[in-house]
Amino acid sequence: MEKETWIERCGDAELIEPIAVVGSPGLKSIGKLVMDSLITKTDATKIADLYSIHMPSIYETKPSYAADPTLLGTGGVIIESGEADFPKVQFYACSNPSLIITKGYHANFEGQYEVAIKVLDFLAENHVKRIIVAAGYGSKDKKICCAATSKELVAEMKEKYSIDIGYKGPFMGFSGLVFGLSKLKSMEALCLFAGTEPMENDLEFPDKEASDRALDTLNKILGITK
Amino acid sequence: MSVEIKILKEFTSNQLVLVCGLPGTAYIGKLSVDYLIQQLKAELVGEVYSKYFPPFVVIREDGLVELLRNELHQFKDESGRTIVFLAGNAQAFSPEGQYEIADAVLDWAINNGVQRVYSVAAYITERPFEAPNVFCTTTTLALLEEAKAHGAHLLDNGVIGGENGIITGLAKKKNKEAVCLLAETHGYQAPTGEYVIDPRAAKAALKVLTSMLNLKVDMEPMEKQVVQMDEAIAKLVEIERRIREEMAGSGKSKKPAYVT
DSSP states (O other), X not given: OOOSEEEEEOOOOOXXXXXXXXXXXXXXXXXXXXXXXXXXXXXXEEEEXXXXXXXXXXXXXXXXXXXXXXXXXXXXXXXXXXXXEOOOEEEEEXXXXXXXXXXXXXXXXXXXXXXXXXXXXXXXXXXXXXXXXXXXXXXXXXXXXXEESSHHHHHHHHHHHOOOBOOOEEEEHHHHHHHHHGGGGTOEEEEEEEEEOOOTTOTTOOOHHHXXXXXXXXXXXXXXXX | OOEEEEEOSOOOOSSOEEEEOOSOGGGHHHHHHHHHHHHHTOEEEEEEEETTSOSEEEEOXXXXXXXXXXXXXXXXXXXXXXXXXXXXXXXXXXXXHHHHHHHHHHHXXXXXXXXXXXXXXXXXXXXXXXXXXXXXXXSSHHHHHHHXXXXXXXXXXXXXXXXXXXXXXXXXXXXXXXXXXXXXXXXOBOTTSOBOOOHHHHHHHHHHHHHHHTOOXXXXXXXXXXXXXXXXXXXXXXXXXXXXXXXXXXXXHSOOSOOO
């Protein structure tokens, strides 16, 4: 194939200094649930899809975000509402507040960096300077903690929203790499981690309560009141 | 982004020497080079990023996110010579990635007039020893004699896996002097399969390395680490011995649960 990872635009939106919000089906699917709720809440419209030959339609790893160089998955299409399409990262936009909502998808071991970089290039082209990632972390505490690309941003979260740091360790998958690589692309990024108790046999089993907590915090930061 | 070397400040060098110690078996290379960076207060001058590093990031204790990366730390000695240490929190996983990263770093060093490349790695052995030997492989016979004069032994046969080995091989292909020092280790693994750090081996490697580089470094903190690790390994060995005994014991007392 000519391109391994590519973007297809399917809509436009007038955005002024948009903030990008990013989530993917990671631990307890918190990031995905937050993005789905936010898209509905803001009436955001689809502006682009990102495809990659490194995105399996069937994962061999469980959870899907635990990339393994020997388990690259199987390519294919995913059928939704009777329509077949390749696995994709989806970009939605709304103008008030000015947001690009990014519904992530985990590439396999070979493509995770490439997909994250392409996502960040797209966000940079759309004048994004700040990214907010929503994800889960394993904890009995039902709280929200944060991590960021700078000490200043960590301090801002504590000062303005009383959100403290609280998780340390690896952050795997689509959202982790978008978060980490943002600094290389001169964007600042913040991650909101919602505490959730992992289920050993199904780490991606949805935790609606934890995602609602993350969404509430996100709404406060974004000034969404409706 | 196959490999991106991000230089953080203007870099000038004189008689540049590159010293590589990336994480590998028993973390001997990493321990040695990280120790020198700390003791010599070498300055971070560059960062190496690559899509070939394992695909995850690390959230640090202070809440900041960190990509997996290699780092270039600079030290200028009294004679004005520049030593750059290649360190980091990861190695590329695949051979393709290991070649690409080692090649990019080496080309950067060559463009900055590198005179010689050192790397530090592990030599896994089952041979019981009081003090680990340090073996070496070099790109020239003169360098071999020099390394031997500083206490290293010729490595006759063997494999040096990962970037610490590849950079030595690539240096030879690019007509640059290189030596890889390999400290003996038993490569003790924790029950999880992860290698336990071996500061005793790192200390042995450092003795040869600092002698070859003519560097004076306080080794007392490393000595303390050796004692602490000896104690930790003794505890791990004791735990494993007890588990083995218990498993053997429970096997004896149990009646067979099947017939054949």
